[in-house]
Amino acid sequence: MVVAAYATLRSLSHVLTNLQHPARLHRLHVDTNRIQSLQETVQFLLDFLDAHSQRISEEIGVLGRQIADAAAEAEEVVDRHVVDQLRFRSEEESHCMAALSSFSQDIDKLTGQLDSLTKELTKVVKEEWAVDAQEEQCIVSVPVKSPEVLPSSGKKTIMVGFDEDLEQILDKLTRDEPDLHILPIVGMGGIGKTTLAQNIFDHPYTVHYFPKRIWLTISQECSVRELLSSLLDNGKEQESNQTLAELGQRLYQSLFGERYLIVMDDVWSVEAWNDLKLFFPNNSKGSRVMLTTRESSLAKSLGSQESYLLDFPNEENSWNLFYQETFAQKDCPYPELEEIGKNIAKSCNGLPLTIVVLGGLLANSNMTREYWESVAKDVSTFRTSKDYEGCLKILSLSYNNLPVYLKPCFLYMSVFPEDSKICVSRLTRLWIAEGFLKPIRGKSLEEVAEKYLRDLIDRNLILSLEFKIDGKLKECGIHDLLRDLCLTEYEKEHFIYAPKVQRVDACSVKDMCFMCGLGTSLQRIDLNEVHDGSQLTSLASVLVCNTCKNTYPSLNKARVVRTRLVKILGRPREVESLHPTSLRYLQMVDVTLYEFLYPSTIALLWNQQTFEIFSFPPYSKISLPYVMWDMPQLQHFIGSAHFILPKEATTQDFDIMKNLHTLFGMRNFRCTEEVLRRIPNLNKLGIYYDKENEIEWTYYCLYNLVRLQKLESLSIEAYNLRLENLTFPTLLKELCLKGCNIPWEKIMTVGSLLPNLGKLVVESNYFEEHEWNQVEGDFPRLKFLKISNSHHLTRWRAENIHFPNLEILFIEFMLNLEEIPAIIGDIITLHSIYFKSCEGPVIDLAKQIVEEQQRTYGNEILQLYINGERYQVGSY
Structure with missing residues (x-):
C-alpha cells in the first residue's frame, strides 16, 4: 500500500499548492499557516516514502493504506470547502468567517491524523532498520557460477530464434580490437537474455577465443565480497579472512595475462558494476565483459560504446x-x-x-x-x-525495483485496452491530471512526465511504438503480460479515489456512462450532491459502467457540477452534462451546437487543467466565460471547435496564468500586450480568423507574437494575411500557415528568421504566383515540409543546400504542380517523398528522381509513396 500512500499524498500536495496560488488566495478565505503546516507534513511523508519505499512489510503496508485514506479524505475536505466558497463568494462577512473557522478545524484534524501516522511509520521503519543491521552480515547473494561452468544445471535451456543475435554478438565480442570492451544485452524480463548469454558463453568459438571465461550472477542485494570469494578457489576458508582489496587484487592478477570473457548476468544497478570493474584489467588482449540487464539506462551508464537490444521472437x-x-x-x-x-x-x-x-x-x-x-x-x-x-512474479522484479514515484505511472497503464497505441501527449496529461508527478525545479510537469516515460521505456516496461519527425515519441504501448502485472498490482494498491478524468459524449442518443462515455455494462446510481450554479440539487440519477463504478467506489457521494452549453443563435437548445468537482481533465466529443456559451460554473472545477472539446461541425463557436482567467491551474485548451476568449482583464485584477501551455482553436485571437502578459509560458498556439473578416489586421496585433518567447508550435488559418504583419518567436519549431496567401519567395524569409524550425506546413496558399524560385535563404533544421492545396503553383525550383536536413516531403492536392527540384534527391537525410491527389508530369519527375538515386547511387533509403502506395523501382 506504499504506492497508494505516495500517489494520494502527491495528488494532495498538488491540491494544496493550487490552494495557495495568489489568484486563489485573494478570492478564498484560507488560513495559509494551517495549509502550510499540512503541506509540510505531506512533504515529509513523501520524502520518507521516497527514501524507504523498498521496505515493504505487512505493518508498513497497513500504515500505507491508512495514510492513503487520510490523504484522500484531506483532498475531499479541501475540495468541499473551496467549492462552497466559490459558490457563495458574495455572502456576508459573518458567513465567510464561519466558513473559514470550519475549514480551519477540519485542516487541524487532518494534520493531526497525518502527524500521528507519520510518527508510527518512522517508528516501524527504525525498528526494521535495527533488525536489518543485525542481519546485514548474513546476507548471501544469488549463487555465483564457478569459472568455466555454465550457469544452468540439469536440462540446458533451449534457444530458438536467436541465431542471428548470437552471430552478431559473437562478432562484436571477437573483433580485432585490443582494448577492453563492455557489451550490455538489454531486454525485458523473460525475453531470453540469460539463455542467449548462456549459449554465447558455451559456444565452441567462445571457448576457443577466450581462454579465461567467468560467469557471474548478480543479485539485487549484491555482495562484492561474496562474489570474489566464490570466484577464487571456490570460496574456501583461506579467502574468508582476506580483505576486499586483497580478493580483488588476486582476481586482477589471475586475469591480467589472459584474454578473458566475463559475463555479468542480471545486473540491476550501476553500483554492482562500479564495485567490480576495478578488478577487470584492460590488458590490451581483446578481453570483453558482457552484461545482461533489463534497463537500457543502466547500459548507458556503464560507458560502453554500444549495447545490444534483444527483441521479441516472431x-x-x-x-x-x-x-x-x-x-x-x-x-x-x-x-x-x-x-x-x-x-x-x-x-x-x-x-x-x-x-x-x-x-x-x-x-x-x-x-x-x-x-x-x-x-x-x-x-x-x-x-x-x-x-x-x-x-x-519474475516480471514483478522489475516493478518492485522501480522508484516509488514511477510506480503509479506504470500501474496507470492498465486503464488502456490491450494492444493499444497510446498517444504520448495524452498519456502525460493524464498522469499530470491524476497528480502522480513530483515537481522538479526548472521543469514543467510535461517535461517531468516525459522524463518518467523515458525512465519506464529504458527499463523495458513500456514500448516505444512511433516517433515524430523531431525524434520525440508519438505513441507508446505495453506488452500484454506487463499490462496484466499492472492490473494485478493495482488491485493491491487501488490508489485512485476521486474521479479526475472524464470523457463526455455530448450528442449520443444511446445510453452512456457519464464518466467515460462508453455504453457497456451500465447501471444507474443516484448522485447525492449536484451543484447548479449557486443552487444545490439534492439528487440526480446517472448511468455508470462497471469499470468506472469499480474504479470510484464512492462515486455516488461525489460533488458534481451541472453545466449547460447554451445555444446563442436560433432555436433554444442546450447540452447538459455533469462533472465531478475533483475533475482535472475533461474531454467533450460530438458537440453539435454551432454557436454557444460555456457556462461560468466551470469555475467550480477549480483544479481543472485540460479542456478538450471536439465539435461537429468542426467550426463551432464556443464563447468562454470571464471566470476562465480565474483558473490558474489551466494548462490546455484544445479542440476542433473555435474558442472565443473573454475580454482581457483590467490591470486591477490582473493574474498571470503561468501554467497555460496550449491554446489551440482560438477564434479571432487578439495578440494584445495585456493578453500575452497573462500567458507568458504558452508553448502551442492555434488561431483562426474569419474568412468574411473585414477588420484591419492591425486590430489583431499579430506583430506581438514575438513576445511569446516560449512558443514552439504555431498554426495560423487566415485569409488575405500579409507576411509583414507577422513576426515569429525565434524558438518556433513547428509552423502551419493555412490560407495566408503569402508570396512564395517570402516564405524563404521565414526559414532565415527561424533557425530552429523543424516542421513547415503551407496549405491553401492561393497567392497568384506560378513559380517558387528559391535563391536566398534556407531552412537549416527543417525535417518535414508539406505543401498542400495551393493550386496556382506550377513550378518549384531549389537547391539541396536550401533544405540540408529535410527528411520528409509531403505534397497533396497540388493539381497544377508540374515541377519539383530534381536536385532534391541529393539531400542525404531525405528518406520519404509523399504525393497525394496529384497527377501529371510532377509524378513522373518524382519517379525519375527516386529511380536515379536507387540505380545510380544505390540509395535504397529514399522511398516514394503515391496515394499511400510505395513506388517500386523497376528492374534494370
Whole structure:
C-alpha cells in the first residue's frame, strides 16, 4: 500500500499548492499557516516514502493504506470547502468567517491524523532498520557460477530464434580490437537474455577465443565480497579472512595475462558494476565483459560504446521454441496437435518465458486433442494458474525495483485496452491530471512526465511504438503480460479515489456512462450532491459502467457540477452534462451546437487543467466565460471547435496564468500586450480568423507574437494575411500557415528568421504566383515540409543546400504542380517523398528522381509513396 500512500499524498500536495496560488488566495478565505503546516507534513511523508519505499512489510503496508485514506479524505475536505466558497463568494462577512473557522478545524484534524501516522511509520521503519543491521552480515547473494561452468544445471535451456543475435554478438565480442570492451544485452524480463548469454558463453568459438571465461550472477542485494570469494578457489576458508582489496587484487592478477570473457548476468544497478570493474584489467588482449540487464539506462551508464537490444521472437520462432520445449525434439510428433499448438504458442505474445512455462505444462500432460483444445480455448484459465503467476512474479522484479514515484505511472497503464497505441501527449496529461508527478525545479510537469516515460521505456516496461519527425515519441504501448502485472498490482494498491478524468459524449442518443462515455455494462446510481450554479440539487440519477463504478467506489457521494452549453443563435437548445468537482481533465466529443456559451460554473472545477472539446461541425463557436482567467491551474485548451476568449482583464485584477501551455482553436485571437502578459509560458498556439473578416489586421496585433518567447508550435488559418504583419518567436519549431496567401519567395524569409524550425506546413496558399524560385535563404533544421492545396503553383525550383536536413516531403492536392527540384534527391537525410491527389508530369519527375538515386547511387533509403502506395523501382 506504499504506492497508494505516495500517489494520494502527491495528488494532495498538488491540491494544496493550487490552494495557495495568489489568484486563489485573494478570492478564498484560507488560513495559509494551517495549509502550510499540512503541506509540510505531506512533504515529509513523501520524502520518507521516497527514501524507504523498498521496505515493504505487512505493518508498513497497513500504515500505507491508512495514510492513503487520510490523504484522500484531506483532498475531499479541501475540495468541499473551496467549492462552497466559490459558490457563495458574495455572502456576508459573518458567513465567510464561519466558513473559514470550519475549514480551519477540519485542516487541524487532518494534520493531526497525518502527524500521528507519520510518527508510527518512522517508528516501524527504525525498528526494521535495527533488525536489518543485525542481519546485514548474513546476507548471501544469488549463487555465483564457478569459472568455466555454465550457469544452468540439469536440462540446458533451449534457444530458438536467436541465431542471428548470437552471430552478431559473437562478432562484436571477437573483433580485432585490443582494448577492453563492455557489451550490455538489454531486454525485458523473460525475453531470453540469460539463455542467449548462456549459449554465447558455451559456444565452441567462445571457448576457443577466450581462454579465461567467468560467469557471474548478480543479485539485487549484491555482495562484492561474496562474489570474489566464490570466484577464487571456490570460496574456501583461506579467502574468508582476506580483505576486499586483497580478493580483488588476486582476481586482477589471475586475469591480467589472459584474454578473458566475463559475463555479468542480471545486473540491476550501476553500483554492482562500479564495485567490480576495478578488478577487470584492460590488458590490451581483446578481453570483453558482457552484461545482461533489463534497463537500457543502466547500459548507458556503464560507458560502453554500444549495447545490444534483444527483441521479441516472431510467431514462427515462438512455435519452434514451444514444440521443442514440449516434445524435447525438433519437430512435432503429433500432427493432429500442430494447429492447436501454434494457437497456444501465439497466445504467449512472443515472450519466451511464457512459452517455456506453457511448454512445460503440456509436456507433462496427456497428449490428447481434447486436452490441448481445452488449453487453447481457455487461455485465461492458464493466465490465472500458478505457472502464469510465476511469470508475473519474475516480471514483478522489475516493478518492485522501480522508484516509488514511477510506480503509479506504470500501474496507470492498465486503464488502456490491450494492444493499444497510446498517444504520448495524452498519456502525460493524464498522469499530470491524476497528480502522480513530483515537481522538479526548472521543469514543467510535461517535461517531468516525459522524463518518467523515458525512465519506464529504458527499463523495458513500456514500448516505444512511433516517433515524430523531431525524434520525440508519438505513441507508446505495453506488452500484454506487463499490462496484466499492472492490473494485478493495482488491485493491491487501488490508489485512485476521486474521479479526475472524464470523457463526455455530448450528442449520443444511446445510453452512456457519464464518466467515460462508453455504453457497456451500465447501471444507474443516484448522485447525492449536484451543484447548479449557486443552487444545490439534492439528487440526480446517472448511468455508470462497471469499470468506472469499480474504479470510484464512492462515486455516488461525489460533488458534481451541472453545466449547460447554451445555444446563442436560433432555436433554444442546450447540452447538459455533469462533472465531478475533483475533475482535472475533461474531454467533450460530438458537440453539435454551432454557436454557444460555456457556462461560468466551470469555475467550480477549480483544479481543472485540460479542456478538450471536439465539435461537429468542426467550426463551432464556443464563447468562454470571464471566470476562465480565474483558473490558474489551466494548462490546455484544445479542440476542433473555435474558442472565443473573454475580454482581457483590467490591470486591477490582473493574474498571470503561468501554467497555460496550449491554446489551440482560438477564434479571432487578439495578440494584445495585456493578453500575452497573462500567458507568458504558452508553448502551442492555434488561431483562426474569419474568412468574411473585414477588420484591419492591425486590430489583431499579430506583430506581438514575438513576445511569446516560449512558443514552439504555431498554426495560423487566415485569409488575405500579409507576411509583414507577422513576426515569429525565434524558438518556433513547428509552423502551419493555412490560407495566408503569402508570396512564395517570402516564405524563404521565414526559414532565415527561424533557425530552429523543424516542421513547415503551407496549405491553401492561393497567392497568384506560378513559380517558387528559391535563391536566398534556407531552412537549416527543417525535417518535414508539406505543401498542400495551393493550386496556382506550377513550378518549384531549389537547391539541396536550401533544405540540408529535410527528411520528409509531403505534397497533396497540388493539381497544377508540374515541377519539383530534381536536385532534391541529393539531400542525404531525405528518406520519404509523399504525393497525394496529384497527377501529371510532377509524378513522373518524382519517379525519375527516386529511380536515379536507387540505380545510380544505390540509395535504397529514399522511398516514394503515391496515394499511400510505395513506388517500386523497376528492374534494370
